Amino acid sequence: MKLDELILSPSPWLEPGGPQSDIVLSTRVRLARNIAGRPFSSRLRPEERQDLEVTLKKAVLSALGDTGITWFELGDMPEIDRRCLVERHLISRELAAADGHRGVAIDANQRLAIMANEEDHLRLQVIFCGLQLEAAWQEADAIDDRLEAHLTYAFSPKLGYLTACPTNVGTGMRASVMLHLPSLALTKQIEKVFRAVARMRLAVRGLYGEGTQATGDIYQISNQASLGRSEAEILRTLGAVIPQIVAYEQQAREVLATESPMALDDRIYRSWGLLTHARTISSEETLTLLSAVRLGVHMGRLKGVNIGTVNELFLLTRPGHIQKIRGKELTEAERDVARAEFIRQRLGVI
Amino acid sequence: MLCQRCKKQPATIHLTEILQNEKRERHLCEDCAKEEGVAIKAQINLQDVLSGMVEAHQSASSEANLTCPDCGITYAEFRNGGRLGCPHDYDVFAEPLREVLEKVHGATEHLGKLPHRAGSDMTSQRELMQLRRQLQEAVETEQYEEAARLRDLIRHKESAGEA
Numbered sequence: 001m002k003l004d005e006l007i008l009s010p011s012p013w014l015e016p017g018g019p020q021s022d023i024v025l026s027t028r029v030r031l032a033r034n035i036a037g038r039p040f041s042s043r044l045r046p047e048e049r050q051d052l053e054v055t056l057k058k059a060v061l062s063a064l065g066d067t068g069i070t071w072f073e074l075g076d077m078p079e080i081d082r083r084c085l086v087e088r089h090l091i092s093r094e095l096a097a098a099d100g101h102r103g104v105a106i107d108a109n110q111r112l113a114i115m116a117n118e119e120d121h122l123r124l125q126v127i128f129c130g131l132q133l134e135a136a137w138q139e140a141d142a143i144d145d146r147l148e149a150h151l152t153y154a155f156s157p158k159l160g161y162l163t164a165c166p167t168n169v170g171t172g173m174r175a176s177v178m179l180h181l182p183s184l185a186l187t188k189q190i191e192k193v194f195r196a197v198a199r200m201r202l203a204v205r206g207l208y209g210e211g212t213q214a215t216g217d218i219y220q221i222s223n224q225a226s227l228g229r230s231e232a233e234i235l236r237t238l239g240a241v242i243p244q245i246v247a248y249e250q251q252a253r254e255v256l257a258t259e260s261p262m263a264l265d266d267r268i269y270r271s272w273g274l275l276t277h278a279r280t281i282s283s284e285e286t287l288t289l290l291s292a293v294r295l296g297v298h299m300g301r302l303k304g305v306n307i308g309t310v311n312e313l314f315l316l317t318r319p320g321h322i323q324k325i326r327g328k329e330l331t332e333a334e335r336d337v338a339r340a341e342f343i344r345q346r347l348g349v350i
Numbered sequence: 351m352l353c354q355r356c357k358k359q360p361a362t363i364h365l366t367e368i369l370q371n372e373k374r375e376r377h378l379c380e381d382c383a384k385e386e387g388v389a390i391k392a393q394i395n396l397q398d399v400l401s402g403m404v405e406a407h408q409s410a411s412s413e414a415n416l417t418c419p420d421c422g423i424t425y426a427e428f429r430n431g432g433r434l435g436c437p438h439d440y441d442v443f444a445e446p447l448r449e450v451l452e453k454v455h456g457a458t459e460h461l462g463k464l465p466h467r468a469g470s471d472m473t474s475q476r477e478l479m480q481l482r483r484q485l486q487e488a489v490e491t492e493q494y495e496e497a498a499r500l501r502d503l504i505r506h507k508e509s510a511g512e513a
Binding site: 144157171226 | 396465
């Protein structure tokens with residue numbers, strides 16, 4: 001698959017129709033692995049880094065060649081393409097910004113991505129739409145087994161899979177669920193939820209991971225601890241907590257609908273009005289407005305709007321994607337104009 | 351932007367308060383925010399955890415100087431950067447790391463998946479790493495015969511691990 005094709009095609013984590021997809025956007029399972037007998041990525045000399053990339057590429061392509069996986073070198077990839085891959089959650093911001101030999105393998109339906117020479121030698125991730133913890137783990141586990149037939153992992157019986165950062169040691173697993181929680185944010189209950197979540201050794205992050213803001217009311221909840229519990233146990237904890245958060249969000253939606261329906265509709269329709277008529281719009285404002293529109297569609301208060309289109313706009317209006325769609329580099333001001341135009345086009349109100 | 355309260359330090363905390371339906375924005379530096387009792391939400395930051403712990407330790411031990419013979423990283427370097435240099439560091443820094451693991455994971459032993467393959471014993475993993483480094487040096491100093499010997503040896507060991 002060509003990179004341009006990949007960047008302009010739908011992203012599986014935004015597909016509507018996954019389990020609980022009105023609130024849960026996607027489920028992701030990531031495994032960190034390192035190859036035995038080599039220093040971790042940050043201590044590799046440039047030649048060693050290159051040698052490792054060759055080894056990893058060979059192993060990934062022979063283990064998974066039948067899945068239609070494609071290897072992309074990131075070293076010579078244009079910045080804008082790397083940015084799009086970050087926006088698609090296919091590579092990390094760190095890998096995009098790093099130097100030297102590094103790559104990523106992505107399968108045809110963009111459900112699987114394997115990063116090479118990230119902080120760990122290998123970071124494999126599987127993304128499913130909606131809440132599908134078990135399915136995502138099964139797939140990640142199976143791919144890990146297939147890779148392992150071609151590679152020897154750094155592993156200690158006592159500490160498990162050895163990783164560059166001790167926060168990932170053990171299972172090397174981070175399971176994370178991306179949630180859209182506009183009503184909990186509106187009713188100011190979100191902090192309460194986060195406090196409860198922190199007590200379970202789970203972490204809350206914004207749309208684009210560590211240190212990013214929760215724009216568009218999108219939050220990622222993931223396990224903090226990777227050692228001292230099995231993968232199944234980690235999934236069980238998340239599997240118990242997430243449905244509760246989903247239920248709180250549903251309750252908050254009901255409260256809004258019964259106690260302040262006018263304020264709610266006003267918010268939804270103002271957002272819709274701005275999205276469909278603005279002539280220039282920032283990416284942050286876009287996310288805020290899309291969040292209200294998404295809520296309106298899922299609550300049945302805004303009819304005739306395709307949820308797939310709304311979901312897709314969360315991604316396609318990001319700075320990298322807007323430039324990719326326009327086929328050229330744009331200044332921030334130009335992007336805001338292009339974005340407004342693109343949104344009107346997609347929502348059919350040009 | 352400078353702190354609105356002390357007008358000296360840069361404002362790093364930005365607050366939006368709503369009092370009696372009136373919105374007020376305030377920009378404070380960390381010190382003033384603390385004095386005013388503004389709670390700062392902190393994410394668990396490994397570096398903070400580490401530096402805090404190491405401070406407590408410093409008087410009692412010389413951990414900071416522990417050095418991995420394989421990759422050359424010291425415990426102090428790890429503490430500052432938050433990343434280890436090679437898998438063997440988990441042995442070399444086992445003592446101070448135990449506390450880190452306890453704090454981050456609430457546990458110190460792996461209970462998850464096991465790799466199917468052999469070759470995961472630590473001694474041979476270390477040996478492989480040393481051989482690779484020697485090979486690198488042999489190539490750099492143009493000792494090609496030695497390099498060829500080392501390459502064969504590495505291949506042999508790798509395939510033994512795969513068996």
